[in-house]
Amino acid sequence: MKTLKWNIVAEYISLVILAIIWVYARKGSHLPTLKNRTFQGCLVMSFCAILSNILSTTMIYHYQQIPCFLTWIVTSIYFILTPLMGLSYFLYTVSVIYHDNKELRKVMIIAFVPAVFYVVLVMINPWNHYLFSITSLGYTRGIGISSTYIIFYAYCIASIIVTLKNMKHMDKTIHRILSTFPILAVVVIIIQQIYPNVILSGSAATCALLIIYLHLQNKQISLDYLTSLPNRQELLSMLDIMLRRNPEQDFVLMVISLRNFRQINNTYGQPIGDAFLKEVSSFLNHIGPKQNVYRFNGDEFALLFTHVNEAEMKKCVEVIQKRMKHSWKVNDYRIYLSHVIGAVRHLDHLQTIEQIINAIEYAINRAKVNQEEEICYCDQKMLGQLERKNQIIQILKEKLEDESFEMYYQPIYDLKTQQFIHLESLMRLNHTPLGSLSPAEFIPIAEETGLIIEITYVIIKKVCQFINELQKLGIKHKLIHINFSAIQFSQPDLSEKVLQIINQYHIPLSSIEIEFTESTLAKSSQVVNEFALEMMRHGIYLGLDDFGTGYSNLTTVINIPFKTVKLDKSLVYAAMESHQSSLAIQHISSAFQELGMNIIAEGIETVEQKDMMEKFQINQIQGYYYAKPMSDKDVEKFLLSYQKNNPI
Numbered sequence: 001m002k003t004l005k006w007n008i009v010a011e012y013i014s015l016v017i018l019a020i021i022w023v024y025a026r027k028g029s030h031l032p033t034l035k036n037r038t039f040q041g042c043l044v045m046s047f048c049a050i051l052s053n054i055l056s057t058t059m060i061y062h063y064q065q066i067p068c069f070l071t072w073i074v075t076s077i078y079f080i081l082t083p084l085m086g087l088s089y090f091l092y093t094v095s096v097i098y099h100d101n102k103e104l105r106k107v108m109i110i111a112f113v114p115a116v117f118y119v120v121l122v123m124i125n126p127w128n129h130y131l132f133s134i135t136s137l138g139y140t141r142g143i144g145i146s147s148t149y150i151i152f153y154a155y156c157i158a159s160i161i162v163t164l165k166n167m168k169h170m171d172k173t174i175h176r177i178l179s180t181f182p183i184l185a186v187v188v189i190i191i192q193q194i195y196p197n198v199i200l201s202g203s204a205a206t207c208a209l210l211i212i213y214l215h216l217q218n219k220q221i222s223l224d225y226l227t228s229l230p231n232r233q234e235l236l237s238m239l240d241i242m243l244r245r246n247p248e249q250d251f252v253l254m255v256i257s258l259r260n261f262r263q264i265n266n267t268y269g270q271p272i273g274d275a276f277l278k279e280v281s282s283f284l285n286h287i288g289p290k291q292n293v294y295r296f297n298g299d300e301f302a303l304l305f306t307h308v309n310e311a312e313m314k315k316c317v318e319v320i321q322k323r324m325k326h327s328w329k330v331n332d333y334r335i336y337l338s339h340v341i342g343a344v345r346h347l348d349h350l351q352t353i354e355q356i357i358n359a360i361e362y363a364i365n366r367a368k369v370n371q372e373e374e375i376c377y378c379d380q381k382m383l384g385q386l387e388r389k390n391q392i393i394q395i396l397k398e399k400l401e402d403e404s405f406e407m408y409y410q411p412i413y414d415l416k417t418q419q420f421i422h423l424e425s426l427m428r429l430n431h432t433p434l435g436s437l438s439p440a441e442f443i444p445i446a447e448e449t450g451l452i453i454e455i456t457y458v459i460i461k462k463v464c465q466f467i468n469e470l471q472k473l474g475i476k477h478k479l480i481h482i483n484f485s486a487i488q489f490s491q492p493d494l495s496e497k498v499l500q501i502i503n504q505y506h507i508p509l510s511s512i513e514i515e516f517t518e519s520t521l522a523k524s525s526q527v528v529n530e531f532a533l534e535m536m537r538h539g540i541y542l543g544l545d546d547f548g549t550g551y552s553n554l555t556t557v558i559n560i561p562f563k564t565v566k567l568d569k570s571l572v573y574a575a576m577e578s579h580q581s582s583l584a585i586q587h588i589s590s591a592f593q594e595l596g597m598n599i600i601a602e603g604i605e606t607v608e609q610k611d612m613m614e615k616f617q618i619n620q621i622q623g624y625y626y627a628k629p630m631s632d633k634d635v636e637k638f639l640l641s642y643q644k645n646n647p648i
Contacts, residue, residue: 008053008054008057008058011050011053011054011057012054014050014205014206015047015050015051015054017206017210018043018046018047018050018206018209019047021043021209021210022040022043022044022047033095033237033241034095034104035092035095035096038088038091038092038095039092041088041091041092042085042088042089042092042209043209045081045084045085045088046085046088046205046206046209048077048081049078049081049082049084049085049205050205050206052074052075052077052078052081053078053082055074055078056071056074056075056077056078059071059074059075060075060134060138060139063134063136063138063139064136068134068135068136071134072126072134075132075134075139076122076123076125076126079122079125079131079132079148080118080119080122082148082152083114083115083118083148083151083152083155084115085152085205086151086152086153086154086155086156086159087111087112087114087115087155089155089156089159089205089208090111090155090156090158090159090162091108091111093159093162093163093178094107094108094111094162096178097162097163097166097178107162111155111158114151114154114155115151118147118148118151121144121147125142129142130142130143130144131144131145131147131148132145156183159178160183163178184207184208222234224295226274226277226278226281226295227277227278227281227282227295228281229281229285229293229294229295229301230291230293230294230295231294231295232294232295232296232297232302234294235294235296235302235304236353236357238292238304239253239304239353239356240353242306242346243346243351243352243353247351248347249306249346250307250308250345250346250347251304251305251306251307251308251345251346252304252305252308252313252343252344252345252346253302253303253304253305253343253344253346253356253360254302254303254304254305254313254316254317254341254342254343255296255300255301255302255303255341255342255343255360255363255364256284256300256301256302256303256320256339256340256341257297257299257300257339257340257341257342257364257367257368258280258299258300258337258338258339259337259338259339259340259368260338261273261277261298261299261337262299264276264335268333268335272330272331272333275330275331276328276330276333276335276337277299279328279330280301280328280337281293281295281301283323284301284303284320287316287319287320288303288316289303289304289305289306289312289316292304292305292306300364302360303316308345317341317375320339320341321374324337324338324339339374340364340367340368340374340375340376341367341374341375341376342360342361342362342363342364342366342367342375342376342377342378343360343363343375343376343377343378344356344359344360344363344377344378345378349380349383350383358386358390359378359382359383359386360378362378362382362385362386362389363376363377363378363382364376366382388434389445391433391434392434392437392441392442392445393445393449393451395429395432395433395434395437395442396442396445396446396449396451396455397451399429400451400454400455400458403458403461403462405427405428405429405455405458405459405462406427406428406429406430406431406631407425407426407427407428407459407462407463407466407631407632408425408426408427408428408629408630408631408632408635409423409424409425409426409466409480409629409630409632409635410423410424410426410622410627410628410629410630411423411622411626411627411630411635411638411639412424412481412600412620412621412622413620413621413622413626413627414619414620415613415614415618415619415620415621416619418646419476419642419643419646420477420626420627420638420639420642421476421477421478421479422477422478422479422480422481422600422620423477423479423480423481423635424480424481424483424622424629425459425462425463425466425480425481425482425483426439426483426629427439427455427459428629429442443485446485447485447486447487450487452485452487452488453485453487453488453490453491456482456483456484456485456488457497457501459482460482460498460501460502460512461501461504461505463480463482463512464501464502464504464505464507464512465505466480466632467480467505467507467511467512468505468506468507469632469636470636470639471507473636473640475636475639475640475643476643477511477639478511479510479511479512479513480511480512480513481513481514481515481543481564482512482513482514482515483515483516483545484514484515484516484520485516485520486516486517486519486520486523486524488516489520489524489527489528489531494531495531495534495535498514498535498540499538502540508539509538509539509540510539510540510541512540513540513541513542513543513563513564514535514540514541514542514543515542515543515544515545515564515566516528516542516543516544516545517544517545517546517549518544518545518546518547518548518549519546519549521544521557521560525560528542528560529559529560532560532561532562533561536561541561541562541563541564542560542561542562542563542564543562543563543564543565543566543600544557544560544562544564544565544566545566546566546568547565547566547567547568547571548567548568548570548571549568549570554588554591558595562597563597563598564597564598564599564600565592565597565598565599565600566599566600566601566602566622567585567589567599567600567601567602567618568602568603569602569603569604569623571585572585572601572602572603572604572609572612572613573603575612575616576608576609576612582612582616585616586616589616589617589618590617593617593619598619598620599618599619599620600618600619600620600621600622601613601616601618601620601621601622601623602622602623603622603623604621604622604623604624604625604626605623605624605625606625607625609623609625610625
């Protein structure tokens with residue numbers, strides 16, 4: 001009997017490549033998803049199939065030297081594994097398409113039927129020689145050998161059908177990749193039928209799996225490029241799996257956030273900053289829960305304790321805090337890293353990923369605000385505060401959508417004219433499901449969420465409408481102050497937008513004055529200066545609010561064309577208590593006035609404070625001594641009454 005001499009060089013190469021892919025794939029995503037498990041199954045199945053093919057081919061070629069029963073066993077294993085490669089790929093395909101839903105389980109059960117049938121054929125083959133026969137004369141194909149390829153073809157065709165059926169709901173790249181293996185496999189098997197001495201089945205599987213690994217299973221998709229830790233998306237995926245599979249599972253998420261790490265980058269440069277981050281990540285990966293340390297954000301790392309063990313977590317926190325008390329060394333640089341820790345527990349009424357992430361970020365922020373505490377656990381009280389914050393955000397969004405913010409105005413008394421010709425506009429939320437909300441509570445939330453940007457544009461609109469109303473009523477006024485947040489200056493089209501809104505209402509541009517705080521000036525002095533020059537060119541002036549809170553110096557203030565400077569009430573209080581403070585404020589005010597700026601003293605509540613400001617020759621006074629903030633209708637009545645009783 002003549003035995004074919006097969007060429008299996010390609011199979012050897014494929015075996016090595018598969019081994020490399022398997023090693024690297026194990027270093028990638030550790031998520032316990034069906035997709036990851038089936039991909040590992042594809043690798044193992046293909047590796048074993050190729051290995052058994054090589055062994056079987058070698059043993060058949062040397063059939064005279066190898067015991068016949070051993071060749072039978074190895075060849076039978078190969079015959080079982082070869083069609084199962086098609087099954088494993090089909091299972092991977094459906095796991096990518098259907099994820100973990102009920103339809104997937106049904107499809108998988110049906111998919112195993114042909115495989116089980118074929119395994120039975122292989123098991124009874126030694127008695128009926130339906131697939132193949134091995135005797136002292138060598139290897140002989142059986143009449144049913146084609147069933148091996150039919151079953152393999154069936155799985156390939158099924159993979160193509162499932163992929164095409166769901167292509168509308170799939171990413172184009174994923175669709176193309178999932179179509180690669182069955183098409184490639186079919187082509188290779190056809191070639192092998194034409195040239196039976198060339199073994200290419202393993203090569204086809206290896207090529208397909210390599211493509212899948214590079215595009216769908218590549219560890220770079222799940223790992224942070226700098227630290228090689230699993231990234232934020234990987235953490236979110238893990239949380240999603242845990243919540244879906246076992247909603248009652250108790251776990252704790254802990255995030256370590258480095259304080260003021262941006263200063264390190266600014267001082268030492270980005271490469272050195274990155275080196276310190278790698279040192280920290282390596283330390284946390286060593287002491288944290290195995291395979292559950294993640295890079296959460298730029299300078300934040302997450303530790304996920306999938307099974308709550310109070311002693312383990314306490315020990316971990318203690319080790320972190322102890323290490324952070326010592327310096328970190330990179331090359332010739334040695335620095336101390338300050339940190340905070342935020343922690344949340346799943347069973348503390350946190351049922352969704354969004355709730356968990358919001359809670360942990362809230363805990364981190366609270367920890368950063370509280371300078372005394374390094375760790376902040378998001379307990380029931382904090383969750384209540386977070387819920388209130390979310391409710392306020394929703395209220396702001398609803399008010400913004402229908403532009404239903406309540407506008408209040410506080411008159412400003414001009415000492416020279418003895419008239420209320422200036423007003424400050426103030427937004428209020430008095431009628432909400434949470435009752436009356438203080439600006440001290442909702443303004444920071446609006447700034448944090450970025451909602452303040454669009455809110456400010458709505459305020460400008462409402463102020464313009466109010467100015468038109470004052471003109472209709474014959475109420476004499478000069479201008480209205482509008483407050484801008486620091487985040488407002490992040491908008492590239494700020495000037496254009498402001499001018500567009502004001503011009504829409506056909507009011508004098510000079511009747512608007514835009515003011516912002518010293519903190520804004522300190523953060524964005526160059527941007528503010530450019531904006532001020534552009535506004536001044538159109539007749540709109542800028543005012544500096546809360547001067548004296550310690551964020552800017554005189555040089556910065558002088559270099560920007562302010563029309564008005566408001567003295568913070570803390571300066572007024574200081575002047576009342578200290579002669580030295582009063583002299584300093586008097587000289588500062590005089591200097592600003594000599595530069596052509598109007599000086600407003602705010603927070604004036606007593607006659608003593610009023611008299612002192614008059615003594616300092618302050619231009620204008622704002623405070624409860626003269627008038628409190630009022631609604632638009634009330635301030636109209638106030639101004640009409642004052643104008644009637646105190647004609648100019």
